[in-house]
Amino acid sequence: MTTQDSGIKSEGFIYVFPDSALIFVESILGAYGVPTENAAVIAKCLIEADLRGVDTHGINRIPSYLARIREGVLDPKASPELFQITPVVAQIDGHNSFGFLSAYVGMARAIEMAREFGIGMVSVKNSNHFGMAASFVLQAIEADMMSLVFTNSSPALPVWGSAEKLMGVSPIACGAPAGKTKAFVLDMAPSVAARGKIYKALRRGEKIPVDWALDGEGRPTEDPESALKGVMLPIGGPKGSGLAIMMDVFSGVLSGSAFAGHVTSPHDASGSPAHVGHFIVAIKPDLFMGLEAFKERMDYLYQRVVGSAKREGVERVFYPGEIEDLCREERVRSGVPFVVEEVEGLNREAEKVGVEGLRVEVKTDR
Numbered sequence: 001m002t003t004q005d006s007g008i009k010s011e012g013f014i015y016v017f018p019d020s021a022l023i024f025v026e027s028i029l030g031a032y033g034v035p036t037e038n039a040a041v042i043a044k045c046l047i048e049a050d051l052r053g054v055d056t057h058g059i060n061r062i063p064s065y066l067a068r069i070r071e072g073v074l075d076p077k078a079s080p081e082l083f084q085i086t087p088v089v090a091q092i093d094g095h096n097s098f099g100f101l102s103a104y105v106g107m108a109r110a111i112e113m114a115r116e117f118g119i120g121m122v123s124v125k126n127s128n129h130f131g132m133a134a135s136f137v138l139q140a141i142e143a144d145m146m147s148l149v150f151t152n153s154s155p156a157l158p159v160w161g162s163a164e165k166l167m168g169v170s171p172i173a174c175g176a177p178a179g180k181t182k183a184f185v186l187d188m189a190p191s192v193a194a195r196g197k198i199y200k201a202l203r204r205g206e207k208i209p210v211d212w213a214l215d216g217e218g219r220p221t222e223d224p225e226s227a228l229k230g231v232m233l234p235i236g237g238p239k240g241s242g243l244a245i246m247m248d249v250f251s252g253v254l255s256g257s258a259f260a261g262h263v264t265s266p267h268d269a270s271g272s273p274a275h276v277g278h279f280i281v282a283i284k285p286d287l288f289m290g291l292e293a294f295k296e297r298m299d300y301l302y303q304r305v306v307g308s309a310k311r312e313g314v315e316r317v318f319y320p321g322e323i324e325d326l327c328r329e330e331r332v333r334s335g336v337p338f339v340v341e342e343v344e345g346l347n348r349e350a351e352k353v354g355v356e357g358l359r360v361e362v363k364t365d366r
């Protein structure tokens with residue numbers, strides 16, 4: 001059922017399954033003129049984020065993307081264009097299309113180059129927000145490739161010693177395939193938390209931990225609304241702000257895209273095209289030994305990490321990406337939890353373009 005025909009008044013969670021989410025996202029993007037094959041890529045990335053528990057970067061992002069389309073600052077009909085620069089280097093002009101498309105096409109080309117030459121690097125300009133960076137690391141892992149995926153993003157974080165938003169909370173992602181154990185998938189913003197977690201708390205009427213952000217006056221805050229007027233806090237002080245600058249060097253300066261605080265926010269429909277830059281590398285892991293030997297070594301690393309002695313009070317040691325993998329297994333079975341206000345927000349978008357609302361499942365337990 002949809003929330004429109006159920007009149008849901010639930011205080012708890014309502015659940016969305018991937019098949020319904022896929023139909024919803026593809027039809028709403030189609031209504032805005034996004035070509036079918038592009039809508040499929042965008043939908044897959046958003047739904048994968050929701051399944052992996054990265055629901056700060058899932059289908060709840062749709063209203064902000066659509067607002068930018070309506071204001072003419074994101075081009076729904078555009079597709080990325082690829083230029084081969086050297087045998088191992090390609091460049092993509094995103095032409096202001098959805099960021100997911102450039103990153104997907106970029107990683108696909110990087111993988112092809114790595115298969116042939118051992119490494120492939122793709123620099124992307126004129127792109128947009130690409131959501132969960134791990135989407136493209138997982139794309140590489142499916143092809144048995146190691147990868148690096150960087151992006152820059154709109155100002156949210158001060159450089160160390162400054163009070164002014166300048167750098168993005170731009171994620172660093174990387175990964176490597178394994179054999180019988182879990183692939184290594186590290187995907188992290190250089191801030192204590194991704195800014196999307198503050199938007200999620202705002203949508204859900206929740207407080208945020210006091211170490212995530214400062215308010216507009218530079219004071220620690222638990223209130224998401226005040227935090228959005230202020231700045232995000234970097235991990236490890238100057239090291240976190242240094243990583244944010246690194247994302248800008250590799251994604252913005254190198255590509256020819258915007259940098260140094262000039263990328264526009266995916267939440268700001270009144271701005272200009274975002275000019276986000278990305279940096280994508282795929283590496284063939286069997287350059288120095290066979291693939292099986294590499295994977296056995298990754299399996300050994302995994303066992304050493306999760307088997308290491310636990311600190312007092314810790315139930316289990318996890319490998320990067322493992323919590324998200326476990327969440328995915330659970331959510332494929334039980335659905336992705338949403339609050340009513342989130343589903344209603346998405347359904348208002350569906351109503352605007354006359355497509356069917358999101359099909360949900362209501363459970364009484366929380």
Ligand SMILES: NC(=O)c1ccc[n+]([C@@H]2O[C@H](COP(=O)([O-])OP(=O)(O)OC[C@H]3O[C@@H](n4cnc5c(N)ncnc54)[C@H](O)[C@@H]3O)[C@@H](O)[C@H]2O)c1
Nearest residue numbers: 130131132133153169171186187188189193194318320321
């Ligand atoms: N596109 C953009 O502009 C943008 C900007 C910011 C963040 N994001 C996305 O937001 C998402 C969330 O970012 P985040 O920094 O808040 O992530 P996070 O803090 O939830 O996780 C960061 C990393 O730490 C690992 N991790 C977490 N807990 C762990 C534990 N107990 N043991 C071992 N490993 C653990 C995770 O697997 C992950 O690889 C990411 O997918 C990121 O790509 C995107």
